Amino acid sequence: MSAPSDTFDPTIAATPPAPSHAVRPFYWSVRRELWENRSLYVAPIVAAAVVLLGFLVSMSMLSHFHKLTSLADLDSGDLAAPFGAGAVLVMLAGFIVALFYSLGALHNERRDRSILFWKSMPVSDFLTVLSKAAIPLLVMPAIVLGVVFPLHFVMLVVEMVVFAAHGLSPMALLSSLDPVARETMLIYGLITAAIWYVPVFGWLFLVSGWARRVTFLWAILPPIGLCVFEQIALGTHHIANLLGHRLFGAADAAFNSQNPGSAMHMMLTDVDPLGFIGRVDVWLGVVIGAAFFGAAVWLRRYRDPI
Amino acid sequence: MTAIEARGLRKSYGKFVALDGINLRVEEGRILGLIGPNGAGKSTALNAALGLTAFEGSLSVLGRNPWTERDSLMTDVCFIADVAVLPRWMKVSQAVDYVAGVHPRFDRAKAEALLAKTAIRPNSRVRQLSKGMVTQLHLALVMSIDARLLVLDEPTLGLDIIYRKQFYDSLLNDYFDKSRTIIVTTHQVEEIEHILTDVVFIDRGRILLDSAMDAVAERYAELMVTPENLAAARALRPIHERQVFGRGVLLFADVDRGTLSALGEVRTPSLADLFVAIVGGAAHQGAAA
Numbered sequence: 169m170s171a172p173s174d175t176f177d178p179t180i181a182a183t184p185p186a187p188s189h190a191v192r193p194f195y196w197s198v199r200r201e202l203w204e205n206r207s208l209y210v211a212p213i214v215a216a217a218v219v220l221l222g223f224l225v226s227m228s229m230l231s232h233f234h235k236l237t238s239l240a241d242l243d244s245g246d247l248a249a250p251f252g253a254g255a256v257l258v259m260l261a262g263f264i265v266a267l268f269y270s271l272g273a274l275h276n277e278r279r280d281r282s283i284l285f286w287k288s289m290p291v292s293d294f295l296t297v298l299s300k301a302a303i304p305l306l307v308m309p310a311i312v313l314g315v316v317f318p319l320h321f322v323m324l325v326v327e328m329v330v331f332a333a334h335g336l337s338p339m340a341l342l343s344s345l346d347p348v349a350r351e352t353m354l355i356y357g358l359i360t361a362a363i364w365y366v367p368v369f370g371w372l373f374l375v376s377g378w379a380r381r382v383t384f385l386w387a388i389l390p391p392i393g394l395c396v397f398e399q400i401a402l403g404t405h406h407i408a409n410l411l412g413h414r415l416f417g418a419a420d421a422a423f424n425s426q427n428p429g430s431a432m433h434m435m436l437t438d439v440d441p442l443g444f445i446g447r448v449d450v451w452l453g454v455v456i457g458a459a460f461f462g463a464a465v466w467l468r469r470y471r472d473p474i
Numbered sequence: 475m476t477a478i479e480a481r482g483l484r485k486s487y488g489k490f491v492a493l494d495g496i497n498l499r500v501e502e503g504r505i506l507g508l509i510g511p512n513g514a515g516k517s518t519a520l521n522a523a524l525g526l527t528a529f530e531g532s533l534s535v536l537g538r539n540p541w542t543e544r545d546s547l548m549t550d551v552c553f554i555a556d557v558a559v560l561p562r563w564m565k566v567s568q569a570v571d572y573v574a575g576v577h578p579r580f581d582r583a584k585a586e587a588l589l590a591k592t593a594i595r596p597n598s599r600v601r602q603l604s605k606g607m608v609t610q611l612h613l614a615l616v617m618s619i620d621a622r623l624l625v626l627d628e629p630t631l632g633l634d635i636i637y638r639k640q641f642y643d644s645l646l647n648d649y650f651d652k653s654r655t656i657i658v659t660t661h662q663v664e665e666i667e668h669i670l671t672d673v674v675f676i677d678r679g680r681i682l683l684d685s686a687m688d689a690v691a692e693r694y695a696e697l698m699v700t701p702e703n704l705a706a707a708r709a710l711r712p713i714h715e716r717q718v719f720g721r722g723v724l725l726f727a728d729v730d731r732g733t734l735s736a737l738g739e740v741r742t743p744s745l746a747d748l749f750v751a752i753v754g755g756a757a758h759q760g761a762a763a
Contacts, residue, residue, distance in 0.1 A: 188578040196572055
């Protein structure tokens with residue numbers, strides 16, 4: 169199967185000890201996560217491909233069945249809707265794979281015992297958890313941007329070409345769609361969502377590092393149990409409201425919108441960074457999430473690895 | 475310099491005592507074989523030395539406390555815990571890239587040269603490799619790290635004999651030098667005995683033998699006794715006795731070889747026979763008590 173390695177090879181053995189070379193443990197730890205979890209970027213790309221395909225079909229319908237004479241034939245909301253929907257779909261795909269990634273982040277390595285390999289490397293548990301936490305909180309927003317930007321660009325170009333083919337001004341379309349405002353909102357939305365969801369990902373990391381089996385059940389049953397307990401014991405549902413607010417309230421917290429919850433119709437004027445930064449629940453969430461991540465570091469460091 | 479020093483090292487899981495206050499000192503530049511039956515405490519001792527498990531008593535590895543100073547210790551220590559721990563999704567080239575990216579003492583050229591001598595292809599994933607190849611890969615990575623202490627816990631478990639022999643030859647030829655210390659545990663005692671400088675027998679959390687290999691040869695002698703001399707030989711209080719082809723084989727500790735050679739054929743016992751005599755004997759006494 170292999171060349172015998174028992175023949176003594178002096179050229180290899182005589183190699184002088186390697187001088188210490190510079191290392192980038194954080195960078196390589198993040199890369200290693202992307203090697204293992206290719207769905208992190210495949211899912212958003214697939215979502216974008218679906219959006220683009222749907223959009224191309226709708227454009228061909230538009231050029232076949234509508235006789236476009238002026239931009240007024242379509243209101244700007246209709247024109248903008250596919251862009252917003254596309255961004256939301258890609259974000260949703262990224263969010264879902266990030267949730268599942270987090271649930272396995274500190275569990276899979278224990279299940280397949282590879283943690284003993286990772287722990288044989290000079291990478292501290294703090295740095296390991298930090299690099300894994302960077303996936304949902306930094307890398308995923310960057311991936312979504314990296315997918316949505318080109319998606320929107322292609323959609324815009326196609327739409328402008330279709331309009332020009334009908335003798336309409338592509339520039340009028342461009343100003344109507346206002347891509348700069350849209351992409352600014354996207355960046356703002358991703359940053360605020362990453363901050364907003366710190367406690368959610370922190371909780372999943374903690375469960376991932378703690379549970380020996382069935383991480384999914386450990387992640388969702390205790391919160392549900394708390395809600396049920398409160399409902400029965402006190403007849404109130406503060407916990408359920410709190411959890412619902414945390415899971416679905418990111419856009420409400422970040423945007424000062426007239427029609428809350430509808431990310432597709434938000435305007436640049438709805439962006440409210442000062443309001444977001446001033447919210448107590450935002451920072452309370454960050455503190456609680458940091459505590460969850462800290463507990464996950466502690467578990468990886470001090471608990472028997474297998 | 476001392477690589478490992480343990481005093482009163484103790485570890486228990488509930489009522490089960492895995493390590494019962496062991497004392498051990500391993501000097502730098504030695505190859506120590508840690509030998510014991512399943513559940514003897516070998517892995518617990520190694521895990522304590524690698525900062526993977528908490529312990530009572532005092533333990534110093536390369537001058538550091540492995541539990542509280544693990545992060546800095548891992549630059550100087552490397553270990554192979556088990557053949558199956560390399561992540562199965564990883565490509566061979568990724569494994570090399572990763573270790574090069576995080577380990578300041580990794581010599582990439584050496585790893586690639588070692589891998590080139592095997593049939594392992596850079597594009598293969600670990601899950602596609604045979605068990606023997608996974609071990610070769612892991613060993614190539616570890617041998618390219620300029621670590622001061624290398625710990626191998628059952629590194630050849632599940633490998634066939636050709637790989638096992640290659641593994642140890644390669645370790646001795648391509649890696650070991652006097653500035654390094656290696657600790658090996660294995661069930662296949664006979665395959666490592668010729669590479670060891672020191673041996674420790676451990677059973678039920680206690681050390682039953684702690685000796686340099688030269689001292690083992692001086693201290694212990696095996697006598698294949700002729701039948702007429704059996705009574706005389708037994709009078710010298712052998713620590714173990716067994717029958718081979720109808721002849722008594724008696725194992726002695728601290729008995730002059732000249733005295734023994736008058737009674738039959740004398741030789742140095744193999745580690746396996748010594749292990750059976752010392753650990754098996756202790757188990758017997760334990761069962762009787």
